[in-house]
Amino acid sequence: MTDAAATPDDPQIDLATGPAGHDLMAKFDPLIAERQALLDTGVRDPFSIVMEEVLSPTQAIINGRETILLGTYNYMGMTFDPDVVAAGKAALDEFGSGTTGSRVLNGTYGGHRDCEDALREFYGMDHAMVFSTGYQANLGIISTLAGKDDYIILDADSHASIYDGCALGNAQVVRFRHNSVEDLGKRLARLPKEAGKLVILEGVYSMLGDIAPLREMVAVARAHDAMILVDEAHSMGFFGDHGRGVAEQEGVIDDVDFIIGTFSKSVGTVGGFCVSNHPKFEVLRLVCRPYVFTASLPPSVVATAATSIRKLMHAGDKRAHLWENSIRLHNGLRELGFTLGTATPQSAIIAVMIPDQQTTVMMWQALLESGLYVNMARPPATPAGTYLLRCSLCAEHKSEQVDQILSLFAAAGRATGLIN
Amino acid sequence: MTETYDRVAALIEPFNKKGVALSDATSFQNDLEWDSLTVLDFVATVEDEFDVTITMNMQAEIETVGQLAAAVEKLTA
Numbered sequence: 035m036t037d038a039a040a041t042p043d044d045p046q047i048d049l050a051t052g053p054a055g056h057d058l059m060a061k062f063d064p065l066i067a068e069r070q071a072l073l074d075t076g077v078r079d080p081f082s083i084v085m086e087e088v089l090s091p092t093q094a095i096i097n098g099r100e101t102i103l104l105g106t107y108n109y110m111g112m113t114f115d116p117d118v119v120a121a122g123k124a125a126l127d128e129f130g131s132g133t134t135g136s137r138v139l140n141g142t143y144g145g146h147r148d149c150e151d152a153l154r155e156f157y158g159m160d161h162a163m164v165f166s167t168g169y170q171a172n173l174g175i176i177s178t179l180a181g182k183d184d185y186i187i188l189d190a191d192s193h194a195s196i197y198d199g200c201a202l203g204n205a206q207v208v209r210f211r212h213n214s215v216e217d218l219g220k221r222l223a224r225l226p227k228e229a230g231k232l233v234i235l236e237g238v239y240s241m242l243g244d245i246a247p248l249r250e251m252v253a254v255a256r257a258h259d260a261m262i263l264v265d266e267a268h269s270m271g272f273f274g275d276h277g278r279g280v281a282e283q284e285g286v287i288d289d290v291d292f293i294i295g296t297f298s299k300s301v302g303t304v305g306g307f308c309v310s311n312h313p314k315f316e317v318l319r320l321v322c323r324p325y326v327f328t329a330s331l332p333p334s335v336v337a338t339a340a341t342s343i344r345k346l347m348h349a350g351d352k353r354a355h356l357w358e359n360s361i362r363l364h365n366g367l368r369e370l371g372f373t374l375g376t377a378t379p380q381s382a383i384i385a386v387m388i389p390d391q392q393t394t395v396m397m398w399q400a401l402l403e404s405g406l407y408v409n410m411a412r413p414p415a416t417p418a419g420t421y422l423l424r425c426s427l428c429a430e431h432k433s434e435q436v437d438q439i440l441s442l443f444a445a446a447g448r449a450t451g452l453i454n
Numbered sequence: 455m456t457e458t459y460d461r462v463a464a465l466i467e468p469f470n471k472k473g474v475a476l477s478d479a480t481s482f483q484n485d486l487e488w489d490s491l492t493v494l495d496f497v498a499t500v501e502d503e504f505d506v507t508i509t510m511n512m513q514a515e516i517e518t519v520g521q522l523a524a525a526v527e528k529l530t531a
Contacts, residue, residue, distance in 0.1 A: 207511060208507055208510070224501075
């Protein structure tokens, strides 16, 4: 008989490395070593930034220093909108801090319904379903729609939440090369005619900031009798006459069956949604597990979201200024000699491509120390094994701030040898 | 070795940056050390060459060149 509990002098256990032979964490050793090697070169960890104070949608205090934010998803600058903030405060007072329950039980308040009404108004669609995050909206809708004998056809550069939605369900998954209409058509043509098909596209791809050729892709998908889902996470509020996204801009929104979106970007809070004109849409509330088996959003969050969405319906001036900023920054960076993710400005995301991780981190740190925050992105988040600094603009960036951003990039680029 | 194997092997060559000698047992991940992007590009090439659909579900089960040739043979049978 031996004592089952391990003791410090148990010879099989090395306290420094954990249980011998079966440490499930051992698979992460290469990543731990890679990260340590990078930090040992003396750079700051790009993935552990703390915003000590947030002064506005475009400025925060980081490491005690006032910093321009060029790496948020706050495209329309709604986070400090006085009406949005007031709506949140009022809901907090009237309805409390949280719902403590599922949407299908005690977690649907008047505010959740009102938020869904705001989405139906915004998109001009019959149905809207609000999830607790955008990630969960993709997880829920994709895994629920496509069953075992159905096919999902998706772009190879799809967001992790789309891949994870496929993994949660059990449909057959087929990928096509990024943004290739021809590749999509070939793959659809090979599938059994009678099988159910769901083509999943994104309006804006978030790493390079490129947009999808939705007009051609939607036509090809329709020709093969596929249903179409478009994720407009990075395009809501900014593309199309009503800000409904790239599908609206390309004139194909009526041919799209489901639009997925998020509140954590242009809307300026957190949450996700799906809107649709499908007559049977409401049944999804009963069968979609990531909708049913989680707590609903706090009342203050849905109140801020509803207020922000309704304001975004009339935000033409902001949209125009955001485009102006995006074009100004894209042209400026290109003229400085940086390599960008897209040849032309296509969205509010501008990716500065950098050959390797070491230079990327050095550049990122040089920018941060001069008072500019951008996102550093690396595989597997990025396509094609690339390293990049992702800049995302805000409608609240002033033109002078964009000029300041350009001069900070010029100095950091020269200091790290990226440009001459 | 079958004709399918030979055709698959020929398709691998442009992606075989390390010049690994191929056999039935050659592993895409361990021997060829392909990253996910190379896998995607290669799978798309094989799909187009043989006019077949190799789903991600199938790809999860395919580890070696021999297994891929067998899967393609089954799909084209």
